[in-house]
Amino acid sequence: MKKQYHRSITMQALEAHFNPEALETAVAANLGQDAWWYQFGHDHFHYDNNSFAAGNAYLDQLRRSVVEALGRGEALPARQLFGRLTHTAQDFYAHSNYITLWRESHPEAVPEEVDPLLAALITSPRLCSGRIYYPLEAFSFLPALKPYVVPLLPRDSHAWMNLDDPSRPGFDCAHAAAVKRTKLEFERICQELCPEQIQLWTGLQNPKA
Numbered sequence: 503m504k505k506q507y508h509r510s511i512t513m514q515a516l517e518a519h520f521n522p523e524a525l526e527t528a529v530a531a532n533l534g535q536d537a538w539w540y541q542f543g544h545d546h547f548h549y550d551n552n553s554f555a556a557g558n559a560y561l562d563q564l565r566r567s568v569v570e571a572l573g574r575g576e577a578l579p580a581r582q583l584f585g586r587l588t589h590t591a592q593d594f595y596a597h598s599n600y601i602t603l604w605r606e607s608h609p610e611a612v613p614e615e616v617d618p619l620l621a622a623l624i625t626s627p628r629l630c631s632g633r634i635y636y637p638l639e640a641f642s643f644l645p646a647l648k649p650y651v652v653p654l655l656p657r658d659s660h661a662w663m664n665l666d667d668p669s670r671p672g673f674d675c676a677h678a679a680a681v682k683r684t685k686l687e688f689e690r691i692c693q694e695l696c697p698e699q700i701q702l703w704t705g706l707q708n709p710k711a
């Protein structure tokens with residue numbers, strides 16, 4: 503996903519649940535996952551190159567780390583860890599063909615109806631994510647070169663498969679699924695926490711968890 507959409511997804515999903523400062527910390531950590539040095543050797547941050555097992559394990563590790571940080575009374579790292587988690591959870595919909603498969607099986611549905619965790623699709627043998635064909639793929643990120651480079655890349659490349667921005671078919675569904683998934687990730691972690699820890703994490707006196 504492009505930066506502005508990671509931001510809009512995270513804000514939309516969480517603004518009712520976090521105070522502005524806590525939310526901004528989470529958003530900054532989310533966007534930090536797309537730093538250039540995390541674009542190499544960190545496929546699992548973005549579910550690139552079919553890194554589903556590693557991506558899922560990374561999410562598990564981050565969920566545990568958020569709970570552990572709050573167990574130690576540390577709000578800032580908990581917010582940062584959760585921000586990182588939201589990035590990977592959101593990239594699943596932009597970088598895999600989950601949304602393509604969902605639209606195929608729900609041709610009449612509107613984006614708001616998307617189910618972000620349909621078991622039949624999550625476990626489908628057809629589930630795959632875009633491969634990054636470096637070095638050529640790197641040039642597809644430069645707007646001036648993109649039209650020349652993309653036709654040279656295979657159809658299973660990130661350049662062909664991504665739903666990173668509204669120019670891509672199904673982006674609305676990917677955005678809606680990512681908002682829902684981000685909320686679900688918040689609720690899932692809340693189940694592991696006591697009310698005081700939720701308060702510490704969210705910065706809200708009466709969090710609606």
Ligand SMILES: [Zn+2]
Binds near residue numbers: 503536547589593
């Ligand atoms: Zn990413």
